[in-house]
Amino acid sequence: MKFAVKISNFGRSGCLTELSQPFNNLSFKTPTLMSYTRGGTIPHLTFNTIQRLEDQNMLLLQTLPTIIEFKEAIMEHGKGLNTFVGLPEYPFHLSVQDPGTLTPTGFNVNKGVSVWCEGGKKRLTVSDFMETIKAYRPVSYQALCDSDTPQGCSKKRLNKAVDNSLKFLDQCLEDHKNCNELDGVAVFGTIQGAYDPFLREKSAKTTALRDVDGFVIDGFHINGPDVENIDFPKMKEILQDIIPFLPEGKLRILHGAFEPEIMLEAIKCGVDIFDSSYAYKLSEEGEATVFPLNAIAEYFQEEIENNVPKRSKCSCTIPLKEDVYKDDFRPILDKCECYTCKHYTRAYINHLLVTSELLAPILLMIHNLHHLSNFFKTVRNALVDEVF
Numbered sequence: 404m405k406f407a408v409k410i411s412n413f414g415r416s417g418c419l420t421e422l423s424q425p426f427n428n429l430s431f432k433t434p435t436l437m438s439y440t441r442g443g444t445i446p447h448l449t450f451n452t453i454q455r456l457e458d459q460n461m462l463l464l465q466t467l468p469t470i471i472e473f474k475e476a477i478m479e480h481g482k483g484l485n486t487f488v489g490l491p492e493y494p495f496h497l498s499v500q501d502p503g504t505l506t507p508t509g510f511n512v513n514k515g516v517s518v519w520c521e522g523g524k525k526r527l528t529v530s531d532f533m534e535t536i537k538a539y540r541p542v543s544y545q546a547l548c549d550s551d552t553p554q555g556c557s558k559k560r561l562n563k564a565v566d567n568s569l570k571f572l573d574q575c576l577e578d579h580k581n582c583n584e585l586d587g588v589a590v591f592g593t594i595q596g597a598y599d600p601f602l603r604e605k606s607a608k609t610t611a612l613r614d615v616d617g618f619v620i621d622g623f624h625i626n627g628p629d630v631e632n633i634d635f636p637k638m639k640e641i642l643q644d645i646i647p648f649l650p651e652g653k654l655r656i657l658h659g660a661f662e663p664e665i666m667l668e669a670i671k672c673g674v675d676i677f678d679s680s681y682a683y684k685l686s687e688e689g690e691a692t693v694f695p696l697n698a699i700a701e702y703f704q705e706e707i708e709n710n711v712p713k714r715s716k717c718s719c720t721i722p723l724k725e726d727v728y729k730d731d732f733r734p735i736l737d738k739c740e741c742y743t744c745k746h747y748t749r750a751y752i753n754h755l756l757v758t759s760e761l762l763a764p765i766l767l768m769i770h771n772l773h774h775l776s777n778f779f780k781t782v783r784n785a786l787v788d789e790v791f
Contacts, residue, residue, distance in 0.1 A: 443488030
């Protein structure tokens with residue numbers, strides 16, 4: 404995996420190339436969004452529905468808790484997770500936990516990490532984890548790590564998370580180095596420490612010394628709805644403190660269902676890749692994104708002029724289940740080119756939500772993914788053109 408980056412005053416833009424076979428001819432511009440999956444595919448969308456998405460150059464985020472139960476079948480299948488789930492066209496990155504679902508705490512130990520799937524808790528050792536990686540064949544993966552650091556946890560727990568993650572990373576790297584099957588596959592180390600500046604710095608410095616292809620900045624929340632409880636000012640301060648310790652030429656990933664303005668702030672700090680679990684969260688709640696894309700440049704311009712970020716501009720959604728939309732025959736968003744907005748109205752989606760029709764989350768997922776994808780295109784264009 405190769406990553407070329409250009410630094411600007413308001414973040415950085417880059418291009419990810421030379422992925423492992425058979426995706427070595429693909430490239431992805433950053434900042435970007437990985438398409439969040441559950442059970443191997445984008446939630447609510449079939450293969451045919453995925454083909455209706457405008458942007459087909461997708462990097463998927465496969466989440467280990469939702470696919471770990473496929474392991475034996477995939478090993479017998481022998482062709483990797485992509486072909487097993489019927490999405491051979493799309494490369495994927497594998498995360499240890501599921502950013503779209505709350506992760507139970509208190510179950511990690513020095514010898515392994517617990518993931519929660521449909522069948523309950525599964526504890527994975529490094530050996531189990533690497534066996535899974537070899538069978539699933541991702542283009543990149545987050546090394547096994549201990550991100551169990553809920554708000555209010557003890558200093559002892561934070562230290563364990565940092566030390567366990569580093570120990571697991573070293574073991575993963577050793578196994579990776581000795582495995583021909585993983586030739587060209589990228590490994591990401593995880594930076595832990597929650598909101599503790601000293602431990603964050605320690606984790607960043609020590610992880611940066613390892614032979615990794617990038618970094619996952621984890622442990623600010625325990626996934627799912629817990630992302631709403633993050634202490635954003637402290638999180639931003641931590642990001643600003645640790646980014647200088649990370650090599651410029653390596654990718655940085657931040658998982659979680661973050662609202663767009665928080666992703667903008669993280670981009671300014673130097674984060675490159677996010678995931679679309681926010682689109683999943685909104686679709687499950689019957690909401691649609693309608694924030695104006697032209698507000699992105701204004702967002703930064705007003706911050707420059709007033710030294711105060713206008714954070715309300717980008718977090719704009721509409722709850723389509725409310726009665727006010729039952730006679731609203733406009734598309735979700737005027738001039739939106741997604742399949743949903745071209746063919747359906749707010750009133751129809753309101754009807755689907757009120758009657759609990761399965762088509763509702765499908766249409767919302769198509770729109771929310773499309774709009775978030777355009778959000779990142781706008782950010783990339785603004786960074787490249789120095790509109791900010």
